[in-house]
Amino acid sequence: MSIRQIDFKDVNLSGGFLRKIEKLNEDVTINAVYDRFNETGRVRAFSCTWKEGEPDRPHIFWDSDVAKWIEGASYILAKHPDEGLTAKIESVIDDIEKNQWEDGYVNSYYTTIEPQNRFTVRANHELYCCGHLIEAAVAYYEATGRDRFLKIMMKYADLVDRIFRVEKSAPFQTPGHEEIELALFRLYKCTKLEKYLTLAKFFVDVRGDNEIDKPIVSGVNELYQQDVAPRKAREAVGHSVRACYFYSAMADYALETGDEAMAESCREIWKDIVYRKMYITGGIGSTCFGEAFTVPYDLPPESAYTETCAGIALLYFSHRMFLLEKDARYADVIERLLYNGIISGLSLSGDCFFYENPLEVNLKNHYKIKATKDRVRLPITQRVKVFGCSCCPPNLNRLLSSVGNYVFAVDGDELYVNQFASGTAKTGDIEVEVDTDYPIGGTVRVSAKGVSKVRIRIPSWCEKFTASSEYCIEKGYAVFEVGSVTVNFELPVKIVCADSRVWDNAGKVAVVRGPVVYCAEAKDNNCEDLHMVCLGGESQSMAKILPSGESGLPELEIPACVMLPGNGEELYYPKEKAAYGKTLLHMIPYYAFANRGEDDMQVWFNLI
């Protein structure tokens, strides 16, 4: 398995959308998340000094929040040494070191609140927190060379190995929320110590196939991916973040061991997600109940849960699948997520967050729910600075500060160009420079040295492109046998539909341009209800591309029809009496919605 990403440390993005979001995180988000975590007691919790009656009672998943922030901050430090960030991280490590148990245990909640109950409640996120702390420790070590945190976490991992694998002395075998599995694969890759590979494999192998965890409450098995052994799994089931962290670990397993049965499960699960359970934004997890996958083709736009973390988890899974399969379709999904359903979780200002990323906001329904005390639940309509369960913001920190990981890969002396952004990269003898304003324009100039082939992903959305040299197509890549090549992707506005089995989208269309999904907000459009707007006819051919707004991506003006309201004296009437007007629908990139106050928003429009 010689293919590998070019690490973000060796990739310098110099412009374009990916650099924009990477820089926003460096400049704003990383500090905004720390400040909120500091204010809410999450950072202080590691001191384990909280006393009953004090505010900010430590919570079972707070360690993971700060761990993800440390991971993100470490990636920034890897390229931009920063004493302030370093001091904040070191201070947390001081606390962790001080409060680590003699036997290696680390957990601010249990240590402070109920030390007698550690490792007793499967649902209580202990191994999840452990996993995120391991990832943070590896990231900090790889960024700075400092191994204090890494050693702390290795000692904890050794305890976990003894309790869970060797002694089997905990009342459960696999954690309720996965994360430890992929973290252990990562710890193995960093330390090269077989014991961590053994433990990582143990946690994957034992899931869904052990008598201890099996018969919980009906439905919970599915929620925890405990319903089936991983090598027999063919469908994406349960809590979508847990699921995709686990599927990522399954892919790690296949990558590290060559286990073909595991790889086959990964391929089938990935197809089940991407071909049957994924929103056009890349978002996954259709329902708030269990934050879960539901049934195939169930993708309601307004109640879409599509947690930001779930998008990130699907990106991690897809990246591993790319490394396993060297197929461009996996990088297609990463692109879909980066430009749409993940980045919508972050405000343009960089300091506010969506946990849920709906594809429609209909304020009338929100008003109705309030007025009638309806128990139906819809996502919030405005991003906020911090959540009670604030997993998504630091997940954005770590993703955005390492977004360079997803741009290039090398396999021997062959270069893969998966994402398109101006910048340079260097690994071994390979050097590459890319010049593009993608996805504003579709021209991508790649100059690479030290390579025998350049494989440029032809995005799945792309219907036409030209190239400066001859190529053949392999697994979604245009493969060039020269180092310097210019590819030009045509970037028209496209009206797209969903597979008609997606019942909520049947008869509806969305607007995309390249990888960017568009939406309309009511404030840009002068109509009583966005549902009245229909696309079709000249919507595609006469669409106008407007200059980029604050989002950094073009806005659109789409010729459309408006179904005019009736005369107010009959609610139902013959279709022939329906009157239509013309309008120009102003659309903005989906990810940029809800940055100008609460408003109606729509991605899917009726077709005329």
Place this chain on the structure above:
Amino acid sequence: MSIRQIDFKDVNLSGGFLRKIEKLNEDVTINAVYDRFNETGRVRAFSCTWKEGEPDRPHIFWDSDVAKWIEGASYILAKHPDEGLTAKIESVIDDIEKNQWEDGYVNSYYTTIEPQNRFTVRANHELYCCGHLIEAAVAYYEATGRDRFLKIMMKYADLVDRIFRVEKSAPFQTPGHEEIELALFRLYKCTKLEKYLTLAKFFVDVRGDNEIDKPIVSGVNELYQQDVAPRKAREAVGHSVRACYFYSAMADYALETGDEAMAESCREIWKDIVYRKMYITGGIGSTCFGEAFTVPYDLPPESAYTETCAGIALLYFSHRMFLLEKDARYADVIERLLYNGIISGLSLSGDCFFYENPLEVNLKNHYKIKATKDRVRLPITQRVKVFGCSCCPPNLNRLLSSVGNYVFAVDGDELYVNQFASGTAKTGDIEVEVDTDYPIGGTVRVSAKGVSKVRIRIPSWCEKFTASSEYCIEKGYAVFEVGSVTVNFELPVKIVCADSRVWDNAGKVAVVRGPVVYCAEAKDNNCEDLHMVCLGGESQSMAKILPSGESGLPELEIPACVMLPGNGEELYYPKEKAAYGKTLLHMIPYYAFANRGEDDMQVWFNLI
């Protein structure tokens, strides 16, 4: 106010749909409801002998269930003397008489379970039960001339007058569930005793405008129509059955007193319902939360609550509005309800019932809700024999056995023909005979004697008709100055749309023929998902009318398109790649859905 209905007693329907449902009730439903009420202890409850620990504990609204059944049975007795039915009613009256309190109070629940607490809890349906018992007593008296029950209820009404109007000694002024108001107007009309008019007016006047009932819990005021004084009300608000019973009483008030402010409120509220809050089936009450009206144009098809009782209540309100306004549009709504949203509450077999009447069944969503333990609630998919709260079945009894009330009205020597069914009627010097197979065919022959004018309603759905004599149009009626006239309504299949402000119907169409709304069930149609079917193009012009099935109304075959599923390897793709097939959509009358097992069902289809 000289206009009046020709009472059902004087109307003999001889065939057609209205006779079919009238007869089904006589033959099956009236006994089915009694048997279920007998089995479940509702009848026995009147004996007030239940003891703690026994099954079938009396419930606060059981009196009303049996009262509505007695009312319905009385209407049957009025035309078809039946010893069995009479014995059943007399037996209940025996129990009521035996257990009536010295001061007149009647209530099986309070008398049996908590006599010390009578008239203390506004929400506990006491005056609602009282109202239904009054209606039953009047109906039984008018049907049979027997006044024992009537006298019992007059004595109870006198008690209510003393407690609520004179002494104001109860801790509330108006009941949580309206019904007493319209019952008292009816008692007044039957007895001509002013005191009941005074009390009826009192209960209307005091609602929404008294300090005792005003500040309950936020939201409950609206639910109980307690938010605004009736003469200031302009919108339909709250629990839709309570609301329409109250609006019926408001209309009674205007009819009895000529109160123009009250009439104006009625007109505006009716318009708010019919132009903004009514399903195409005539159903009202969009949400299960509070069984209530919501905001204008909020008419989701799948979660539609549209209680059968609410449809019946809107029919009662509309009938009074017709008497007040002599305008055909009110009878249009009665027709819409009779052929669709009320009668859907009854199985073709006559013994099973829907409480809710959704306009869409998508079994995948039901499956999903079960699988994910989603808290979203959808209506049940199959009719049942009895409910815990079984208000709808006996409401159907009383409506169907008096359906003749809605066919004709007379104003001096002018005859109104509001509903079309073969049969005869006689009142005073006026005699009328109608011959038609409406709505299978559109020809209606009316022969009337003793009239100066015949006013035949031109249904709002009717775009073309011919008549055998000259006419002018007044308030939706073709007015003829001859007694014998034949009208021929063209009855094409029509594709209709909703006002585009109805966001759930935007871009969708339904199929109607005359007053009948159609639906498709999956079992008649060979496609993966009814959402894939689109109407348009030749759907209207090439529609084929099939012979009537078990429903007694024609079925339809509609040329339609099917959006074919994608290739399974991409969920989203350019619109140009969407493939369509042709199909013939088999449609049945909406009301007849769910008579052949659980199935997907749809009324609204995407437009192509």
